Amino acid sequence: MAKKPKKQSGGAPEWMVTYSDMVTLLLTFFVLLLSMANMDQIKFSQAAGSLKGAFGVFGGKDRKEISPPSLVEIAPVHDDLVQRLYTRIMTQMNRLRMDPSIKVVKDRGAVILQINDSILFAPGSSTLKPAAFPVLAKVAELIRPLPLSARIEGHTDDIPFGRADMSNWDLSVARSVSVLKYFQKNDLLPLNRMSAVGYGAEKPLVPNDSPENRAKNRRVEFVLESLGDYREELPYLIDANEQLPF
The missing domain is CATH 1.10.287 (Helix Hairpins)
Known part of the structure; x- marks a missing residue:
C-alpha cells in the first residue's frame, strides 16, 4: 500500500x-x-x-531614549577653502608685483595680509603717507574680485604713546579707520565688505623685548574671511559630509 x-x-x-x-x-x-x-x-x-x-522598542512609560554619542566636529572643507584662497592670493600678489615686505599668513581660519606700519604711516601718526596710496590700491585690487570681507586691524608695540590724551589703543584704532576711510573715499572696496578695529599692543606677533621685535609688532593687518556660504561662492568645492558612501 x-x-x-x-x-x-x-x-x-x-x-x-x-x-x-x-x-x-x-x-x-x-x-x-x-x-x-x-x-x-x-x-x-x-x-x-x-x-x-x-528591535521592538516602542512607546511606553519604561522606554529608554538612545542618547546620541558626542561627536567631534571636523571641518576639512573649510581648511581646504582657506588653502585655496591662500594659494590664489599668493598668485595674485605675484601678478600685481606687490611690495615683498607684505606678508601673507593663514591664521584663525582666515588669510591675513600683514603690512608694517612704516610703509603706511609716519612714527606716531595716523595719517596715511602718500607713499602708502599705491600700496593700498594694490591691496584693494587684490581683494576686490574675491568673495571676501576685509577686517582692518591696527596693532602697536608696548611703548607708551607720547601724548597724554592718546594711548596705543587710540593710535591703532585711528590707523585702521584711516585705511578704511581711504578705501571708501576712493571707491576701492564697498563699505559693507570692510570693518576696522584696533588692538593696541594686546596682540603682538613676537615678544616686545627688542627694537627689532617691536618694529614687527607695529603693523596693520587685513584679515580676509569668506562672505556667506562657501558652497555658493566656490561651487567647485565638494562637501564630503554630503556624499553618500553608496
Missing part, C-alpha cells in the same frame, strides 16, 4: 524568516552608521528611532 505524501506547510521556508531578520538588522545598522558619518543630529535621532522599531 503506497504511503501518502506529506503535506507541505504554506508560506516561506523557515530559513527565509531568519535570513530576512538578519538582512533587516544589517540595513538598520548601516543606516545608523550613515547618519553618524554625516554628523547630523536630526538624522541620527531618526535613525535611532528606526533602530528602536527594528
